[in-house]
Amino acid sequence: MNIADVAIIGAGPAGMFLAHLLHQQGYCVVVLEHRSRPYVEARVRAGVLEQGTVDLLHQLGAGSRAGRDGLRHEGVNIAVDGKAFRIDLAELTSGRAVTVYGQQAVMHDLFELAERERVNVLFEVDNIKIDGIDGEAVQIRWQTEDGGGSAQCKFIAGCDGTHGVSHRYLANARRFEHRYPFAWLGILADVPPAHEELIYGWHADGFTLASMRSPSRSRYYVQVDADTPLAAWPEARIWDEICNRLGPRLSVNVTRGNAFETSIAPLRSLVTEPMSYKRLFLAGDAAHIVPPTGAKGLNLAVSDVIMLAQAFSEFFRNGSEQGLRSYSSRALQRVWQAQRFSWWFTRLTHRMPDQSAYARRLQAAELEQLRTSAAQQRVFAENYVGLPMQVYP
Numbered sequence: 001m002n003i004a005d006v007a008i009i010g011a012g013p014a015g016m017f018l019a020h021l022l023h024q025q026g027y028c029v030v031v032l033e034h035r036s037r038p039y040v041e042a043r044v045r046a047g048v049l050e051q052g053t054v055d056l057l058h059q060l061g062a063g064s065r066a067g068r069d070g071l072r073h074e075g076v077n078i079a080v081d082g083k084a085f086r087i088d089l090a091e092l093t094s095g096r097a098v099t100v101y102g103q104q105a106v107m108h109d110l111f112e113l114a115e116r117e118r119v120n121v122l123f124e125v126d127n128i129k130i131d132g133i134d135g136e137a138v139q140i141r142w143q144t145e146d147g148g149g150s151a152q153c154k155f156i157a158g159c160d161g162t163h164g165v166s167h168r169y170l171a172n173a174r175r176f177e178h179r180y181p182f183a184w185l186g187i188l189a190d191v192p193p194a195h196e197e198l199i200y201g202w203h204a205d206g207f208t209l210a211s212m213r214s215p216s217r218s219r220y221y222v223q224v225d226a227d228t229p230l231a232a233w234p235e236a237r238i239w240d241e242i243c244n245r246l247g248p249r250l251s252v253n254v255t256r257g258n259a260f261e262t263s264i265a266p267l268r269s270l271v272t273e274p275m276s277y278k279r280l281f282l283a284g285d286a287a288h289i290v291p292p293t294g295a296k297g298l299n300l301a302v303s304d305v306i307m308l309a310q311a312f313s314e315f316f317r318n319g320s321e322q323g324l325r326s327y328s329s330r331a332l333q334r335v336w337q338a339q340r341f342s343w344w345f346t347r348l349t350h351r352m353p354d355q356s357a358y359a360r361r362l363q364a365a366e367l368e369q370l371r372t373s374a375a376q377q378r379v380f381a382e383n384y385v386g387l388p389m390q391v392y393p
């Protein structure tokens, strides 16, 4: 049996950032990932990183590519029926901004660093079982194609996303959930983006987002019904709908091209409370989900693991359990702020299936207030670039 200070379940952003934070302080970690490395690296998801996330990549020594290829965005645009206004993020937040850099690239950089620094990451493990969660030493067992393994550790970090196993061990948990009656259909294509910054589009036929991954790679989303099959959306229809929802003025800059990735993601909000039980601590999507509208999921995973790594390190350094005991309530403060922002921005920009004309006018009025009110824009900008990553009681 192996011995580890912390066993981490899941090698997504939460698991890998946490592994590096602990490994670089000299603690022994084992990371157990269900999928293969190429699979995790190919998963197309987040693209907008808060400053704190980029700072952490640099601090860990994995930031050089993000520094070179990441696109710093100091503003974001909201188009109402095809007419766009810009929110100046940097101006409203004393120079802060977001960076467009894809989750695939983040994972590649974290795995490369893990290889260089010999962090123990095991891929393609299955059937993880945890024993002794309320004792001093926890046992974790797993299977692999050629057998399996086990480790004795002081703590388990459940970083295995929404479909993982670790949340099932939280005997005391309560889940708060909201499901949205629509989904996002996303495409990735090697064509120049429609604009140098993101455009969030409000339109009678539904929401659209014109985003990008690089100056030559575009990422677009359109709001679709929750139960829409992908087959109902041939590529030409997707491009037509993007152009329709951006309106004639903005869509002249849409370059159509072969979409090499197309997927549908249902939207939901979820929070698990508390985020810990005895020796098990959840972080990232394993504990909470936000709709992607506010670009908060990966960034929340990062703020969770910064707080969690500090709490583990306090315990290993001087035996104090204070940070571990308050981890859940501190993390949840920031989680609920991001929940509120993501829910608000989703509700503001999407068309509800049974939306009345009255509700639609209210959305338009709120968007108009966002366009014209410096105070509203400041609140938006503070949330969009990210609230402080560490929350103290």
Ligand SMILES: Cc1cc2nc3c(=O)[nH]c(=O)nc-3n(C[C@H](O)[C@H](O)[C@H](O)COP(=O)(O)OP(=O)(O)OC[C@H]3O[C@@H](n4cnc5c(N)ncnc54)[C@H](O)[C@@H]3O)c2cc1C
Binding pocket: 009, 010, 011, 012, 013, 014, 015, 032, 033, 034, 035, 040, 045, 046, 047, 048, 049, 103, 125, 128, 159, 160, 161, 162, 163, 164, 165, 184, 186, 265, 283, 284, 285, 286, 292, 294, 295, 296, 297, 298, 299, 300, 301
């Ligand atoms: C369309 C879309 C756009 C998004 N855009 C943004 C954005 O712009 N900005 C942003 O911040 N966020 C965004 N997100 C959210 C972001 O992708 C997630 O919040 C982020 O991946 C969470 O990281 P995580 O490590 O907590 O979970 P995950 O990325 O889900 O990683 C969990 C890992 O655990 C592994 N695993 C699962 N079960 C097991 C098991 N039983 N045993 C072992 N391993 C297991 C999984 O294979 C996976 O590798 C977006 C999401 C979507 C869907």
